[in-house]
Amino acid sequence: xxxxLKVSVVQHDIKWEQIEVNLxxxxxxxxxxxxxxxxxxxxxxxxxxxxxxxxxxxxxxRGVVFNWLKKLSDSTNAIVIGSLPIVENNRYYNRCIxxxxxxxxxxxxxxxxxxxxxxxxxxxxxxxxxxxxxxxxRIALFIxxxxxxxxxxxxxxxxxxxxxxxxxxxxxxYIWKTLLSARAIENQCYIIGSNRVGxxxxxxxxxxxxxxxxxxxxxxRTILNKETIINTTLDFKLLSDFRKDFPTWMDADNFYLNA
Numbered sequence: 001x002x003x004x005l006k007v008s009v010v011q012h013d014i015k016w017e018q019i020e021v022n023l024x025x026x027x028x029x030x031x032x033x034x035x036x037x038x039x040x041x042x043x044x045x046x047x048x049x050x051x052x053x054x055x056x057x058x059x060x061x062r063g064v065v066f067n068w069l070k071k072l073s074d075s076t077n078a079i080v081i082g083s084l085p086i087v088e089n090n091r092y093y094n095r096c097i098x099x100x101x102x103x104x105x106x107x108x109x110x111x112x113x114x115x116x117x118x119x120x121x122x123x124x125x126x127x128x129x130x131x132x133x134x135x136x137x138r139i140a141l142f143i144x145x146x147x148x149x150x151x152x153x154x155x156x157x158x159x160x161x162x163x164x165x166x167x168x169x170x171x172x173x174y175i176w177k178t179l180l181s182a183r184a185i186e187n188q189c190y191i192i193g194s195n196r197v198g199x200x201x202x203x204x205x206x207x208x209x210x211x212x213x214x215x216x217x218x219x220x221r222t223i224l225n226k227e228t229i230i231n232t233t234l235d236f237k238l239l240s241d242f243r244k245d246f247p248t249w250m251d252a253d254n255f256y257l258n259a
Contacts, residue, residue, distance in 0.1 A: 001136030003237055005161075008037035008078075009230040011209040011223065013198035014049045014167075017057055022047045023068050025227075030076065035231040039134060040072075042082025043165055043196040043209075044144050045094065050167040050200060051085065052122050054092040058085040066097070073099040079134055082194070083110070083143050083165050091124045096141045096165055098132050106132045108141035112149055117202070119145075131159050137236065139163060147179045147193075155187035157249045160239060163192045170206040177208055177222075185216040188243055190234050197225055214239055 012029060015021045026046065044050065047065045048057040059065045065084050073080045083096040094110040109126025113119040129152070131140045140159040144166040146152060153162060162183060168176045176195065184191040191212040196205045206224045211232045213219050220230045243249075 001236065002038070003235065005039065005135065005137050005234040005236070006035065006037050007039045007041065007192060007211065007232050007234060008033060008035055009041045009192055009194045009209050009211060009232070010043065010046075010082075011195060011197055011207045011230070012043070012046070012227045014043065014046065014196050014200070015198075016049045016200050017051055017053070019047045019057070019065060023065070027072070029227065029229055030072070033229045033231070035229075037076065037078045037231070039139075040076060040078045040080045041163055041165065041192055041194040042080065043194045044083045044096075044167045045085060046082045046165075046196075047084055049196075050117065050202075052118055054085040054087065054122055058087040058092055060087055069097060069099045070103055073101050074103075077101050079132075081141065081163060081165065085123075092122060093126065094119070094123050094143060096130075096143050096163075098139075098141060106130055106141075108143070110143040110146065111152055112145045114145045137161060137234075144168060147176070147183065150183070150186065151255075153183055153187065154252075155189055155249065156252070159187075159189060160236070161190045161192060161234065162187065164194070166193060166195045167200075167205065168193075168195050168208075169203040171203065173206055173208050177210070180210060180212050181216040181218075184212040184214055188214050188239075188246070188248060190214060190239065197227060214242055 086095040108130035197207040
């Protein structure tokens with residue numbers, strides 16, 4: 001097992017529904033990031049913005065954005081994680097893809113669709129949690145609004161890291177930071193939150209992307225309203241020792257999820 005997991009969290013300004021521009025910008029930021037990442041995390045709908053027009057923006061699992069993810073993963077030798085609108089069997093999904101070098105992949109379809117923006121009217125909801133393995137680390141994938149639902153995100157001692165890719169607006173930034181910290185504390189795990197900056201037709205985004213330790217404390221300096229990449233190395237021994245000394249999961253209430 002790799003006890004030190006190197007993670008890079010991308011925070012970029014997503015130009016509204018301009019796929020080529022956004023992909024080029026992400027590529028530029030990553031190429032200039034001098035950190036040998038094992039995992040690269042991109043925001044929710046990193047290529048389009050939080051668009052409710054998937055008939056314009058969605059790609060297939062063999063489309064342009066999907067193939068770009070594969071090339072990026074191969075060129076960086078990193079697992080690249082981020083969400084994009086996918087069309088499949090005449091349905092649209094807000095899908096978080098974890099692309100591995102060589103083309104292996106896993107994906108998670110967003111469970112909790114953001115009704116305040118009408119997401120549930122145009123996208124289909126997922127119904128399964130997804131936990132991937134990266135060098136022995138168990139990593140759970142979630143998307144934005146999922147963060148508000150602790151039962152769905154509950155750690156039953158089945159993951160070490162939870163990733164939330166998001167388009168979380170400035171107006172609710174305090175909630176974003178508070179819930180990321182809370183999920184880390186209650187689930188005794190590392191939490192990674194990748195958020196965008198900039199504007200879209202509906203709102204503004206200040207970023208506040210972060211990595212939180214299992215004690216709920218941020219492991220990085222918060223950077224607002226600016227494109228950046230947060231580089232962090234997660235320490236498995238620290239996490240494992242903490243869980244052994246303070247195993248709250250063993251006393252958790254006995255309820256079950258349909259997941």
